Amino acid sequence: MPPMASTKETLAGGNIGPVRHQRHDSYLLPTDTIEERRLLEQQKALSELFGGRVLIAPVQLSPGSEVLDVGTGAGAWALAVAESHPGAAAIDITCIDIGADMFPKQHPPNMTFQVASALEMPAEWTNKFALVHQRFILSGIKYDEWEQDIREIYRVTEPGGWAQLCEWNSVVYHQEQEAAGSIGNSKPGPAGTKVMNLWMRLGEKNGVDFLCPKRIPGLMEAVGFVDIRREEWVVPLGAWNGDLSKTFAENLETVYRGFKNAVLKQGGFGVVQGGEDYDALINEVVREWAAGPGGYDSFVVFVGRKLQ
Structure with a gap:
């Protein structure tokens, strides 16, 4: 396994290469200033991991184009688009989430934040957006809600427009490595394995699908998306592999503590x-990451186009 790795795959029809408060019963992470700060730092790290790209989908945004960010949280991705995309001031960016707890107090005038569910977006949004982006909602919706989520994304995407869906892929990655007999140095330590098992148990108990990256491309194809493409990035965790790996380790540590x-x-x-037992377990995971290879994080992005 190289220090950093990425893979790209065309999947369908393609020729493109204190108390931490909850915002919703189904959402397993808190919505406080710690989580807000984590999301903003995560965006910076992901942008570096993705080679500086904020837009993975090959969408052409022109003046008047409309972009939707689903599950926006602190608006980290949308703010990055507004800051980095040429001509961003001439496009309209709508950001939605099931709660307004983390919406930024300041943002460019062409950005709108509103409370709305990914599972039931406004009827008037049909065929509206040139790009629909959604990221890291796997801990916020149930297993049987994914089909409706992707159906809604397809509905609000304009004909010829694109969807870009990014999810955490570490559970799938480790399962695939073990099945292939190539887990090698990417095998988590004893504490990391315990935490991974906790995640799976927590997901099962709450009806959450931590293996959703396996299903997303099939669901996208079923609702009508074409030119579906998948890209995956794998990053070692821990300062031993450099600053970026240190940042991802710190970010994932905050996630783990947020699930407490x-x-x-x-x-x-x-x-x-x-609580003390849980804290001690996470402390041991952090020590395992610091000791050298063993902990890896994985992220996957799916893009797909709506037919004209």
Whole structure:
């Protein structure tokens, strides 16, 4: 496994290459200033990992184009588009989420933030957006809601427009490596394995699908998207591999700590007995990452085009 790795694959019809508060019962992470800061730092790290790209979809945005950011959170991706895309001031960016807790207090005038569900967007948005972006909502919707989510994304995408969906892929990555017998140095340590198992148990208990990246391309094709393409990035965790790997380790540590209340609410699944036990487990995971190869993070982006 190289220090950083990425893969690209065309999948269908393609010729393109304190108490931390919850915002919704289905959302497993808190919505506080810690999470807001994490999301903004995550955007910077992902942009570097993606080679400086904010737009992975090969969409051409012209003056008057409209962009939708679904599950915007703190608006990190949308703000990056506004800051980095040539001519961004001439496009309209709409950002939605199921709660307004983390919406930025300041943003460019061509950006609009509103509370709306990805599963039931306004009827008047049909065929409206040149690009629909969605990222990291796997912990916020149920297994059986994914089909409706992607159907809604297809509906609001304009004919000829693009969807760009990014999800956390680490559980899938480790399962695939183990199945192929090539886990090697990417095998998590004992504490990392425990946390991964906790995640899976938490997902099952809450009806959340941490393996959703396996299903997304099929769901996109089923609703009508074409030219579906998949790109995956794998990054080692820990300062031993440089600043970017250190940043991703710190970011994932914050995620792990953010799941604490959700895990304890379910009694710890027989893995941890209480808050101090959970904290000690995460501390051990961080030590494993710092010790050298063993912890890896993985991200996957799917893009697809709506027929004219």
